Amino acid sequence: MRKILVTLSAFTFMACGSHSDVREVDATAAAEASKGYTIQTDVKTALTEAKKPENFKAYVSAESIKKHIEFLASDDLQGRKTGSEGIDEAATYIIKQFQDAGVKSYFSSYRDKFDAKGVSGYNVVGMLEGTDPKLKNEYVVIGAHYDHIGTAKAVNGDIIANGANDNASGTSAVIELAKYFAKSKSNKRSIIFALFSAEELGLLGSAHLAARLKTTEIKPYVMFNIEMIGVPMTGKDYSVYLTGYENSNMAEKFNSYSGIKVMGFLPQAKEYNLFKRSDNFAFYEVFKIPAQTVSTFDFTNFDYYHQVDDEAAIMNFDHIASVVNQLIPGVEGMTNSESHEIIWNE
Structure with a gap:
């Protein structure tokens, strides 16, 4: 997650995006920003008797998530x-x-x-072909950045900024989604799984990949990015928030596919324009498609952004696995709908 300094309450937090400072949360503005961005009544009714998150089928285990994060955020990777x-x-x-x-x-x-400001960068890009003869020519792109910043201010002699939440957590989710769909073969559309490098240098990896894909015959339908899901939010009636919430009907459709309110609206995400501050944005700019990010970093639940204490030991592996299991039905809905049900509002 790119660095932005945010003063909220008595603490210091960070948010996706440019290196410019972000002003303190204006409670009135945040309240105003949240108006009008709720799930439509018919969808609410459909979700009234929906299954609870803990009742989702556990395709992905906390143990698998832990394995990925403990490797990716280990001191050995510096x-x-x-x-x-x-x-x-x-x-x-x-x-x-x-x-x-x-x-x-x-x-x-x-x-x-690609060149990343004079050093060699590379995304990791995998693909699963869709099962439908026609729909397989359309693509859903699922991404997360796997780079971090290397080192940070020393704490007790430790200078390694391990980046467990930012963004080994999102990377582990993409890996597990790829494994699930490779096994289930339940995607009519093709899926690109993209792990981006150089996000911390200015969203360079995603910008490169979007531009490169533009030169091919690819027809992307939606882009879905995962960022900092290592710890849960509290006091919310949804599991993850969606950046650019009001710009599309992704949350509404995703929740309908999932049978539960997985995605919700976080006022601060609009206040700080987080839609433009993660790897989803390049895909919107290049393809003008619904391209958005989900996260559980809500500016109150994680104190160690770009610090050496962003370690695997403080991640909630059960929570991350639960999020991924909740994402699966929604992703299946996106890959299997006969028409483009997710649309951009602009």
Whole structure:
């Protein structure tokens, strides 16, 4: 997650986006921002008797999530800075997960190389072909960034910014979604699984991939990005918030597919324009499609953004697994609808 300093209550937090400062939350403005962005009445009614999150089928286990995050956020990877040996090891790990699951590379290699401000960057891009003869020519893109910042201010002699929440958590979710769909073969549309590098340098990896895909015959339908889901929110009637919530009907449709209110509206996400501050944005800019990010970082539940204490030990693996299990039905809905039900409002 790119650095923004935010003062909220008596604490310091960070948010997706540019390196410019973000002003303190204006409670009145936040309340105003939330008006009008609720699930439509018919969908609310449909969800009244919906199953609870804990009752979702556990395709993805907390143990699997823990394995991914403990490797990706280990000291051995030295904070996964773009261009480093550590991020190369992370890419190798992700590729092995894809290969073992039967997820093919989208290009001739899994590594999508680009220049990242003078150092070598590479996304990891896998693909599962859709099962429908016609719909397989359309794509759902599921992404997360797997890089981090390398080192940060020392705490008790530790300088490694492990990036467990930011964004080994999102990376682990993409890996597990890829494994699920490779096994279930329940996607009529094709799916691209993209792990981006150089997000921390300015969303460079996603910008490169979107531009490269634009030169092909790909027809993306939606782009769905996962960012910082390592700890749960409290006091919410949804599991993840969606950036750019009011710009599309993604949340409404996703919740309908899932049978529960998985996605919701977080006023601060609109207040800080988080829609433009993660790897979804390049896909909107290039393709003008619904391209949005989900997260559970709500500016009150995580104190260690870009700090050395963003460690695997403080992640809630049960929560992350629960989120991924809740995302599966919604992703299946996106990949299997006969028409483009998710639309952009602009």
